[in-house]
Amino acid sequence: MTEYLTHGHDVLVIGAGGAGLRAAAEASAAGARVAVISKSLLGKAHTVMAEGGIAAALANVDERDSWRVHFADTMRGGQYLNSWRMAELHAKEAPACVRELEAWGAVFDRTPDGRILQRNFGGHRYPRLAHVGDRTGLEMIRTLQDHDIHLGMDVFMEYTVVTLLKDGARIAGAFGYDRERGRFHVFRAKAVVLATGGIGRAYKITSNSWEYTGDGHSLAYHAGAALMDMEFVQFHPTGMIWPPSVRGILVTEGVRGEGGVLRNKDGRRFMFDDIPAAYANQTADTDEEGWRYTQGDKNARRPPELLTRDHVARCIRREVKEGRGSPHGGVFLDIAWIKERIPNAAEHIKRKLPSMYHQFKQLADIDITQEPMEVGPTTHYMMGGVRVDPDSQMSDVPGLFAAGECGAGLHGANRLGGNSLSDLLVFGRRAGQYAALYANENSLGAVNPDEVALAEKHALAPFERDNGEGPYAVQYALQDMMQDLVGIVRQEKEMSQALDLIQQLKVRAERVGVTGNREYNPGWHTAIDLNNLLTVSEMVAKAALERQESRGAHFRDDYPSKDNNFGSFNIVIRKNPRGEMQIMREPIPPMPLELKQIIEEMK
Numbered sequence: 001m002t003e004y005l006t007h008g009h010d011v012l013v014i015g016a017g018g019a020g021l022r023a024a025a026e027a028s029a030a031g032a033r034v035a036v037i038s039k040s041l042l043g044k045a046h047t048v049m050a051e052g053g054i055a056a057a058l059a060n061v062d063e064r065d066s067w068r069v070h071f072a073d074t075m076r077g078g079q080y081l082n083s084w085r086m087a088e089l090h091a092k093e094a095p096a097c098v099r100e101l102e103a104w105g106a107v108f109d110r111t112p113d114g115r116i117l118q119r120n121f122g123g124h125r126y127p128r129l130a131h132v133g134d135r136t137g138l139e140m141i142r143t144l145q146d147h148d149i150h151l152g153m154d155v156f157m158e159y160t161v162v163t164l165l166k167d168g169a170r171i172a173g174a175f176g177y178d179r180e181r182g183r184f185h186v187f188r189a190k191a192v193v194l195a196t197g198g199i200g201r202a203y204k205i206t207s208n209s210w211e212y213t214g215d216g217h218s219l220a221y222h223a224g225a226a227l228m229d230m231e232f233v234q235f236h237p238t239g240m241i242w243p244p245s246v247r248g249i250l251v252t253e254g255v256r257g258e259g260g261v262l263r264n265k266d267g268r269r270f271m272f273d274d275i276p277a278a279y280a281n282q283t284a285d286t287d288e289e290g291w292r293y294t295q296g297d298k299n300a301r302r303p304p305e306l307l308t309r310d311h312v313a314r315c316i317r318r319e320v321k322e323g324r325g326s327p328h329g330g331v332f333l334d335i336a337w338i339k340e341r342i343p344n345a346a347e348h349i350k351r352k353l354p355s356m357y358h359q360f361k362q363l364a365d366i367d368i369t370q371e372p373m374e375v376g377p378t379t380h381y382m383m384g385g386v387r388v389d390p391d392s393q394m395s396d397v398p399g400l401f402a403a404g405e406c407g408a409g410l411h412g413a414n415r416l417g418g419n420s421l422s423d424l425l426v427f428g429r430r431a432g433q434y435a436a437l438y439a440n441e442n443s444l445g446a447v448n449p450d451e452v453a454l455a456e457k458h459a460l461a462p463f464e465r466d467n468g469e470g471p472y473a474v475q476y477a478l479q480d481m482m483q484d485l486v487g488i489v490r491q492e493k494e495m496s497q498a499l500d501l502i503q504q505l506k507v508r509a510e511r512v513g514v515t516g517n518r519e520y521n522p523g524w525h526t527a528i529d530l531n532n533l534l535t536v537s538e539m540v541a542k543a544a545l546e547r548q549e550s551r552g553a554h555f556r557d558d559y560p561s562k563d564n565n566f567g568s569f570n571i572v573i574r575k576n577p578r579g580e581m582q583i584m585r586e587p588i589p590p591m592p593l594e595l596k597q598i599i600e601e602m603k
């Protein structure tokens with residue numbers, strides 16, 4: 001076998017975002033020898049972009065909050081396709097995880113009496129998001145990174161994993177390359193935690209970072225793990241839409257949490273026009289009540305702008321489609337109006353939403369303290385991912401764990417804002433704990449040299465194709481196609497067409513060529529990422545075709561209603577022994593009576 005640079009660890013964590021860093025901390029604290037691999041530099045993982053906050057029922061701002069309310073909110077938001085066990089664990093454990101982060105040095109915003117401040121967010125009944133202005137992800141990453149470094153672990157920055165390695169059925173490690181020099185490395189490990197984030201770069205308009213090419217989803221699929229809920233891609237209602245160069249960049253829900261309202265071109269506050277029945281009891285009747293809610297009045301109900309993201313995104317789309325949109329094809333989000341209500345509104349907005357203020361000032365020359373923003377839906381979050389055991393986070397492949405956005409279960413058909421950062425902490429911790437346990441009970445698996453040689457050959461093939469098409473052309477074609485045919489509103493004809501086009505794009509991807517050498521060669525990196533993007537796009541389109549109803553983030557023009565028959569199972573995908581993508585419907589396990597009662601009580 002060719003000599004590769006080879007590394008050996010108990011637990012290998014792929015990904016240095018919130019989930020990966022939290023998993024690494026736990027595994028290391030348990031005594032495991034840990035390595036963390038990241039495509040980007042340490043501190044630059046996508047989590048750093050998170051803005052609004054971490055959802056946890058600390059009840060610091062409203063004492064009526066509890067894990068029970070958080071559990072019921074998460075299940076309602078996910079339209080009851082969530083893993084109820086994950087939703088239960090998440091709601092119960094998130095407060096302790098936030099306090100732990102505070103103990104490790106995170107400097108949260110404070111209530112007047114010095115406790116962690118919490119803000120309103122869509123779908124959460126009470127103010128629940130612990131935050132640091134609108135830069136919560138940065139603080140999370142900074143804190144976890146400091147903590148991890150002191151625990152001691154090996155960090156491989158700017159390394160990309162291209163395949164997982166197996167010994168029979170179980171995991172044996174991973175194979176990848178360093179982006180700086182283009183050298184290949186074998187990472188042997190007793191347990192592997194996937195924490196690779198989402199898939200947003202499969203779409204043209206997205207809030208997601210360049211890292212989001214669905215690597216973990218694709219690595220797990222090819223290693224034989226089952227994936228679940230791949231039809232549920234969240235389109236956040238408020239991304240920037242103008243100028244074109246910034247299209248898709250997120251405008252945090254925190255703007256609406258602080259009193260921002262949505263208006264169409266006629267100045268009408270259209271969100272009052274359509275309130276879903278499941279939220280009617282919890283939604284304000286008037287502008288006045290909605291405003292009071294954002295200012296902490298416990299007797300007021302939340303404004304319709306804080307309904308779940310799927311619903312708000314569809315309302316915006318309706319306004320645009322029916323000719324009431326803003327000049328660049330979105331609607332207006334107005335926080336400047338609060339100057340009618342509070343003194344020093346401009347200073348207040350700058351203090352509460354510093355990143356939003358700078359983002360619009362610098363990128364669009366808009367002063368959000370004085371004028372409305374133009375916004376529209378943007379691909380934001382992947383609810384679907386690797387199916388895991390709710391308690392341990394282990395996938396179907398022994399020794400392979402998954403946590404964070406590349407895992408599935410917690411969010412069901414739609415994620416509530418803030419529930420991702422808490423997901424990273426709760427299930428990152430669990431994945432690290434159980435991966436260390438697994439490593440303790442198992443030895444290193446053997447690495448198959450043929451498997452490694454094949455992966456290397458495939459990775460280097462684009463250099464052999466002198467006249468091959470450039471990888472970016474294929475990537476852009478895929479992104480345009482997913483945006484148009486498997487986007488926010490779907491139908492059978494278009495998705496079938498998408499699946500045909502994906503097959504054609506796969507053929508093109510196998511023929512792409514790159515020039516130059518292996519040192520920091522972005523064309524080469526893109527050629528490799530393409531395989532992952534195509535695999536996840538196919539999974540999304542197939543699962544979306546299978547779900548013949550509209551639920552949560554998945555909306556079908558040809559099946560516009562929710563169908564109870566589709567509420568009893570998750571759509572699961574795996575590679576069958578013939579190497580084909582197989583779709584299955586897997587029944588949701590029955591929910592224990594006490595959890596059912598909580599949901600009933602909270603209706």
Ligand SMILES: Cc1cc2nc3c(=O)[nH]c(=O)nc-3n(C[C@H](O)[C@H](O)[C@H](O)COP(=O)(O)OP(=O)(O)OC[C@H]3O[C@@H](n4cnc5c(N)ncnc54)[C@H](O)[C@@H]3O)c2cc1C
Pocket residue numbers: 014015016017018019020037038039040045046047048049050051052053054055136137159160161162176195196197198207208209211215216250380381403404405406417418419420421422424
């Ligand atoms: C603008 C924005 C704002 C957001 N705000 C909030 C918020 O306020 N609250 C909230 O709850 N959620 C928020 N989210 C969502 C949340 O930030 C993400 O879901 C979450 O950070 C994902 O964390 P993760 O640890 O799963 O993955 P990431 O933080 O994305 O980390 C993935 C890691 O995997 C690495 N990686 C990927 N592929 C490979 C590979 N092949 N080889 C090696 N390494 C690899 C990457 O380099 C990276 O280190 C926001 C998202 C965006 C885009």
